Amino acid sequence: MSLNHRHPFFLHGLLALLAFGLTGLPSAFAAKDDLHVQAQLVWGTDGDKPPDPDVKRLDEATRKKLGSVFKWKNYFEVDRQNFKVTLSTKKRVRLSPKCEVEVENLGESQVEVKLFGEGKMVVKKRQVLKAGELLILAGDDKNQNAWFVIITPSSR
């Protein structure tokens, strides 16, 4: 006697489980692993605020964090981008005419961040991105100033 005759619903149940496994689980994983990211381009200087009206003072919490580590007195936000990166995808955003950043969601809060300067990849970094954590890609700028690209997880 075959399995079908012995257990009429056995095969149908098995097929339903398989269908769930093949279709339901991936979307469940994907929803859990979506990342909301904020990318900021910040200028650090000992001088005054630049005349560009789009440049604004950095929020106090981030300014204090930077001030506890770096030497510059003032930090100004040049641009800010908030975006979502779904699991196993990457998102590239432009923060200035010369600066772009690409964030890839590797899952489990793991990201791979690539910084592009004038179209060329300058640096690539993998990092676990958790709430309250900052990943900063930075470098010296002319006239004793500095630039910072700050990657943080953002609220939705």
Add this chain to the structure above:
Amino acid sequence: MKDLPTALKLQAHLDGELAPDEAREVVSLLQRDAEAHALFDELKGTRRVLAANEPEIKLPESREFYWSKIRRELERLEREPQVRPQRVWGIARWLRLALPACAVLVFAVVMLHRPAFAPGPGSPLFAVGDEIETPLEELNSFTFRSESARMTVVWVSDSFVN
């Protein structure tokens, strides 16, 4: 008793298989050697007995018909399809189907859920050496971390941004 080569020569002479020179030597031997002569007589007697008593089997049919029957039987056996033993659908038979099917199913599930199996920070597949990369030769970079500020900094020696 004569030695074996001499006995074989005597037998060959009896069968008429020797060359004339050898046959003459054997005749000479038989004339001067009584033991050789006795052996030759014995061989001759044995041959006579065998020739007189060899059973003759007569076929009930002609020779051609007898062999043609054998040929036809051989041809029939060659034409007959090979009979394979009937297979029983037991557990082993089911396993032979089920195991490859399971392997294919597992592979499909793994491929569909691949992001869930991607190497993460806790995974041995996660390559620490891949954490940071500066592909441009003219650039240098270094990483440091401030636990108090909860920040990781990658400092790059370039001023391209602004």
